[in-house]
Amino acid sequence: MVTVDELFATDSLLSEEEREIRDTVAAFAARRLRPHIADWFEAGTFPAREIAPELGKLGLLGMHLEGYGCAGMSATAYGLACQELEAVDSGVRSMVSVQGSLAMTAIHMFGSEEQKQHWLPGMAAGETIGCFGLTEPDFGSNPGGMRTRAERDGDDWVLNGSKMWITNGSVADVAVIWARTDERIRGFLVPTDTPGFTAREMRRKLSLRASITAELDLDDVRLPADALLPASKGLGSPLACLSEARFGIIFGALGAARDCLDATIEYTRTREVFDKPLASYQLTQAKLADMALELGKGQLLALHIGRLKDRHEVGAEQISAGKLNSTREAIKIARECRTLLGANGITLDYPVLRHANNLESVLTYEGTAEVHQMVLGKALTGADAFR
Template sequence: MKTPDPHDFLAVDRDLTEEERAIRDTVRAYGAAELLPYVADWFEAGTIPDPRAIAKGLGALGVLGMHLDGYDCAGTNAVSYGLACRELEAIDSGLRSFVSVQGSLAMTAIHRYGSEEQRQEWLPRMAAGDAIGCFGLTEPDSGSDPGSMRTRARRDGSDWVLDGTKMWITNGSVADIAVVWAATEDGIRGFLVPRGAPGYSTNVIHKKLSLRASITSELVLEGVRLPAEAMLPGAEGLKAPLSCLSEARYGIVWGAAGAARACYESALDYARDRVQFGRPIAAFQLTQRKLADMLVDVNHAMLTALQIGRLKDDGLAHHSHISFGKLANVRAAQRVAALARGMHGANGITLEYPVMRHMVNLESVATYEGTEDVHALSLGLALTGTPAFR
């Protein structure tokens, strides 16, 4: 019997279909050739120098809104989308975030809640990477409690007028279209705010210590006047944006597994090559114990992602399943990244190796799309039937 593959110890990928393997391999090869050689420099610079080129490349690859049907979207299953997220986050969380915001947040909101005219106008261009979208829900004083948002939309004749501020918005300063959520007299509604609308401005957030290979912005709306047809007609109440967030969180379940795998593989290679006291550090018991701990976390994360993906494809994934996956896999990835960083010694704090970059990125991944505490409470509600958020 063959010794298990260190890179897929439990043969998780054995359960993938031929099409799923092809998508995995295509995204992995693209990432290795077109993204990985540059991502450390982007991280050090604190930006993506040419986000439109990135969008065009990812659009040509077919991963933008790939899980959506029609409108030039690929229409893949949930597992295939998850595999793409895994391979992209194995390179950098910022790249998976780019795809998540474009496809799981902005495009999903338009696809699910938009009018046919809105879908026809935006989705094909966004799928191709010709237009970039962002998702404006979080505010400076409204993170885990989005229902307390202060952004308001009021009617003025047949128009809507929006005032407010959104914060921590990925792609915000380069987006051609922003899906902005605002409180109205009739509850929370979604609006499409185009780039260049009078009263609409963006500010890039600088001095980040995490998710640096990504553009994060503040959106400012000061009397932004929009026509009636700018509202997403199918989005009523907080349930609409939260359903989009659940789609994005699903990508994080897979993405965190990719970040964990990248850190583990770097540590394994380093331990085999790094010689101390006359032999590779992989020969020492303490190192092997750490590698074994990382191996368990990585494979548990892979199994969790695949199981939730299969549930999602069968229409059986509850939002608490997604909370389980994000809570478990991000926590596992953080453990792996910390062990891997230590195993690299002083080299582990440099951008020559990916571990420190993943380690600090995971601090953002642990925070956005619901903190660990929020997802724990979501699981508590599923278990007890009693909400503990308030």
């Protein structure tokens, strides 16, 4: 027997340091997260305040950023960490992505030196939690239509509006809020204890249940002038942060798929049907072979994109290609695995349907599959089909 990693010899493409980072995250996930994840999912909760400092000690929060207490690891190493976290649950990887690739990256890319010094060390340590407020109730795929506004009032800014589907929103200490001004879209750092700022946790979810999701309301939230992210200039600023988060998804979604496939292979080897193991049937092996092939191809593409990113040669179209491929193939694998587990596949005794439910969200957040198809279509044809 071989694993998918062995089948495609992907370890041979990693440095010793990258393998060590991957294995360290996998060991932490197995010890600290995996024993509890089914219960967290069933209860619709995640102990972010408790887990974040532990992730910080491992250097996983903003791990691809330089300075300010951040680990400064390679993009590929960050991707491998995301893969191991999402092999446990998409909600765990989402928490890390929002903290590091969205909130911390926004401050690191567009903040003043004073803002970086004030916020980033605590966020890297997991002592301070951040969220990223871009999506609104009526504007998901079209963030440029946002209605949240920031108006000047003397030296202050006053923000009004709402944001929706905000991971970490109700447990965050600081929210990166994107708002329309008279000139352009700008980013603001909003301490969550600011009067007029409220966060309501969103319940009744059937996906990403082991993740904190909130709706944010801003009602005459008054901020000092230095709350503005000074280098944020237009919609391109939050979109640059989204590209960082999408990169983590390229690896992360494949971690969920791998966990489904591993659990299913083990199940089929021990489950007897008509007096022999389910794994010994040709149709079962055909399904497993096809899933292993797509998983292996996805991992090779992810590693290639990681290398391009480490050389600062990756484009937005390549990130879109990776995100589209990983999420689309991962959810197919999860659904196919469920068929092999039969009725057992719908229970939390196995991770498969939990991953499939989570991947329904991963498929559509940070750009739906259709959005990424149009990104690729524009790159291939030169024609913009977004409007």
